[in-house]
Amino acid sequence: MLCWRKGTKLEKSIRNELISLLINNYDQFISGEEISRRVGCSRAAIWKHIEELRHEGYEIEARPRSGYRLIYRPDRIAPEEILPYLHTDRFGREMRYEPTTPSTQVIAHQWAREGAPEGALVIAEEQKQGRGRLGRTWHSPPQTGIWMSLILRPPIPLTDASHLTLLASVGVREGMYRVTGLPIRIKWPNDLLIDGKKVCGILTELRGEQDRVHYVILGIGINVNADVNQWPDDIKDVATSLAKEKGTKIHRPPLVAAILEELEQIYDRYLREGFSFIREKWEETAGMLSQTITARTTQGSVTGVAMRLNEQGALLIRTATGITPVYSAEVEWDAGGNRS
Template sequence: MLASAGDGYISGEHISKTLNISRTAVWKRIAALKKEGYLIEATTRKGYRLLSRETCYGKSGIQSLLRTEYLGRELHFRQSVESTNNVMKALANAGAPHGTVVIANEQTKGRGRLGREWASTADKGIWMSVLLRPDIHPSRVQSITLAAAVAVCRAIEPVLAEKPGIKWPNDILVAGRKACGILTELSAEVEKVAWVIVGMGLNTHFKPDDFPEELRSKATSLSQHLVRGAVLDRTWLAAEILNQFEPVYEGFVRNGPEAMLAEWKERSVTLGKRVELIHGQETVPALALDVGEDGRLVVQLEDGSTREVFSGEISLRYE
């Protein structure tokens, strides 16, 4: 409402009547917006006005840009947490609804696959977890990771000078270097999924020197690859990832993985490549052939036999 008023004022009475809340409730919400970083002027007998149209990175700004039915409609924003996935696990076990989202400005103990540390510096990226409660068999959950990768690519591609690619199972690459990782965790019984948490870590504003020296040749950030004239807005981007994820996920759950997999394969930088499967101390050379409907990678070994690989079993390295 404040944004729609432009440079003009909007009275507290008008807000109160329009939203059917008390004047005290209006004041509390204005105070909450100010706490998020919005510059709001309050003037007696005139009301409130927004001094800057810039959308702040926080709950209100992100939700104002959502086009979703349920993703992010319950959203928890934190300035700093150890891990958004850990916060979400507590919420999931307490009964949080399908589509709940946790976003943090900083993670102090961010994690990637196989327990690896993920740098999650304040103001430098989007650190997000999404709670899903799908009515699917646990064996199909890995495909949700692929769906999330497709959604992230759709969201970031318009601002990039080159097309992002997906490295199986969970990395988004820009110019051959990792810009985003996806970590999917679940709680399930033998035949039924209780919840799935999809954690996404997207580097947006890192400069090359912000990465540890050993990662500079492997990691990158969206800000280093923007199309000329593009503005990198984390608020818009976080909302757009959710806007893209919901239809991709819904298509997968309702109609099966075919359409999502077709797009994933079109964006893949893994299929058709020589790779090394790394399991503990064992390294096995192979050719990446395909990805199955359950999200497993189909590889051809040197003896000509094929093998299906689950993401939790191995790491992947290009030869």
């Protein structure tokens, strides 16, 4: 059996299966004959793939009559590193990986317009022009975080699109908690905090017309292994990383997989059952309910006690004059002794 030229779907499948075998048999020898049988490629082609992986930083020992074993793997969030951990039906099953890019959101929008399926993912090691809400930039240094954009095609009306940001914050939080066990709280509408400091931001962008959603892009930026001492001064006091809070480096590929799995489960349940259970889960892990907050909107500021979400996903604030729903705002409150 022969492999197709580099870059074809068959060759990418062979490479992914090869890396999966090496990872699942980490620090153990697996024979070239067994790899060839499992992967479905000639032993000469296997050797070629092994050499390519070595050039990319993988340390793979070869021993006569024993085969190959993986000794070291670089910290990468390429598809072949994520797929061995991934157990989803759709999310992440098609990926575009970029070592560096201006923004994963830009690539995802173009791919969605070209007909990318639901669950397609753009993921990068570095963003040069990462975007946040309200046109802000997102600091995305190389190989320290997770910078990815997920394409959704929900059969929902435009009026329900705000549910997706809240859904995403719950799903991403569940995936991060599953891997790290850290006390991550949600700040309405799209931030995840640890002890009042931002560790993750979610940007939801959609394209639609009249009452129809064509597609939605969920942009997810997570500070995973960043050295906070190297951050710009305006970020150090308000942000943190998972590694800093955990006290150890986090392996990124299983974290990506866990997030995609949690997102797919909660998204599918939302499509079946509606928004009510999302609202309950969001309120369970929100860090601001029953707290006095200030919501700064385009119409002015609202100060009062954060109560709960309504069915549209608006934050209900109890003020001196009654209950005020806030649909879009910048929220401030004293979270863990820090303004967030």
